[in-house]
Amino acid sequence: MTRGIRGVLLLTGAAAVLLCGCLLSLAFGALSIPPGDVVAVLTGRQDGTRFADVLWSVRVPRTLLGLATGAALGVAGALMQALTRNPLADPGILGVSAGASFAIVVSAGLLGVTSLSGYIWPAFLGALLASVAVYALGGVGAFGQTPVKLALAGVAVTALLGSLTHGIVLTDPDALDRFRFWSAGSLAGVGADELLWITPFLVFGGFLALACAPALNSLALGDDVAASLGRSPWLVRAQGTAAITLLTGASVAVIGPVVFLGLVVPHLARVLTQRVGIGPDHRWLLPLSGLIAPALLLAADVVGRIVVRPVEIQSGVIVALLGGPFFIVLVRRARLREI
């Protein structure tokens, strides 16, 4: 088999797993719907029943949201690790989550915004501004941008915004109330409208990300080699950062900071591509991460719905509780070289 066929088979397998995840997410919850009925409702043969109401009003938007944001976070994570050449980078390292948190707390505490849809735009704007600030600070100085500088600038901006966020939260109980639910990370309570608003950003960001995949392969050889192969490292980094900001900012604004997904999934994707003999080729890694991440997010969401029924555990919590141990196993197994 050629590498292309093996790659397509791998992607097909991942897509099949994702489809199962979608079905589970549609079927399970406070009201369990048998898979047969799910299919019947979706194909329009069971209109007007109780199942149809629940599916169309709650489950379908929620599943689509999980699909879209999960794919966005997975692709953004793979992109972030490729750009910083650092296996520890998660999409939140650009300060995206801290910026969104700060904006949510400001709009809840100082501007008096109360509805969920009212938070999305401030959060998105906060994420954008924070990541632009980190990108600018990481590039100050004679030697331009280096991955280490970018990471340090991200940490510092995150700490600064975190302090201000806590300052507001502690003096304003309403802001705290809103903030603590958002910051755990959840797919619940978001309707079709919010999904429609963020879709253009996700589509454009995803297009940008996939377009720079071939250049990432050259960049993995180092800036100098990439330049001699005809790629402009600066341009690739700017394009990649724009994609990460759009994808992560829009997702985090709606579902909260579930950035751990973006840290774990690319590692999983790299193990899989290694197994089938493709190697760390970003033309396959990015789409594969984009298929695995939503499957994991939906699975975590389903687990969170059914573990302690009727209460729900936020999917962000489940992702970190399950992903954390996986990450530790990965670190223990891998032969690590110091950065």
Added chain:
Amino acid sequence: MAKPLPAPRAAIPFRLAFPPVSGVLRPRLVAVCLLLAALAAGAFCVGLTLGDVPVPVADVVAALTGQADGGTRFVVVELRLPRALTAVLVGVAFGVAGAMFQTMTRNPLASPDMIGITQGASTAVVAGIVLFQAGGAALQVLGVAGAVATAALIYTLGWRRGTTGYRMILIGIGLSWICTSATDFLLAHGSRFEAQAATGWLVGNLNGRTYDHVVPLALCVALLVPAALLLGRLTRTLQLGDDVALGLGTPVQRVRLALLATAVGLVAFGTAAAGPVAFVALAAPQIAQRLAGTAWPPPATSALTGALMVLAADLAARRVLPGVELPVGVVSGALGAPVLLWLLVRANRAGSGG
């Protein structure tokens, strides 16, 4: 990071015939230490004078030496002194522990609040507040237990025929994510009142400290800081890399365990007394290193820098908004981050590329 070479005459080796002692004298290091100590002492006294009842500095000194009247004595010694002492001790503990972690892992980002130890303490304390409505001394015990348990996990999970600093950092990051998400879950499921109490603790707080907070921390600092200073010599060979250190005769694994135990003890008791005061453990050693012009974070200078940072942040927290006492952690993060950014930009100018 920038590792400025010591300037000529920055280190003066000496040897005494009696008592038979030899060593290296670094005038700049000593001068910086004296200056920081003087500033910290000043901030300490100013902190004692401020409050609802202003007390002049002369009266503060009189109260401390036992010559003031009963009312002034009560205000200074019983109400304000515990707070100021906690600030100093927490700053010392975090500064020294941060310097040890950064030297041990050779990574300026490896402070206890980056590798999960603080998060472990936070999860334990928030669980105590939300699940058992705990308060007071129970929270201190939980904080110490959480930090020690997380450190033990990092060490055992990082063990594969020995540990390396890098593997411990990575495992710590994984654990810190697990702990953070557990804390988030507890916060989201607690009542509004509990969430506010927990958030107040999570930021780092010096309000309402008593001698119950000071005594355990003081004992811990008195025991572990000298130990840390003694271990300092061995840490420096560890900075050359495991292989070189082993070749120079340092028992690498045992030294690393001793360092980890000492640093974690300091962090655990410091966090138990005041909560995780943001950024002190990360920033204080880095600032101290640049002030003293050394190639590694000097432990004693880091301790003084940490104490000064917490005292100054506490002063600012009490004075910046009239009528509101902000938690000290809010201010220390907001003060520390610009300092780190400034160091970052300056490092670039020096041409070391961050």
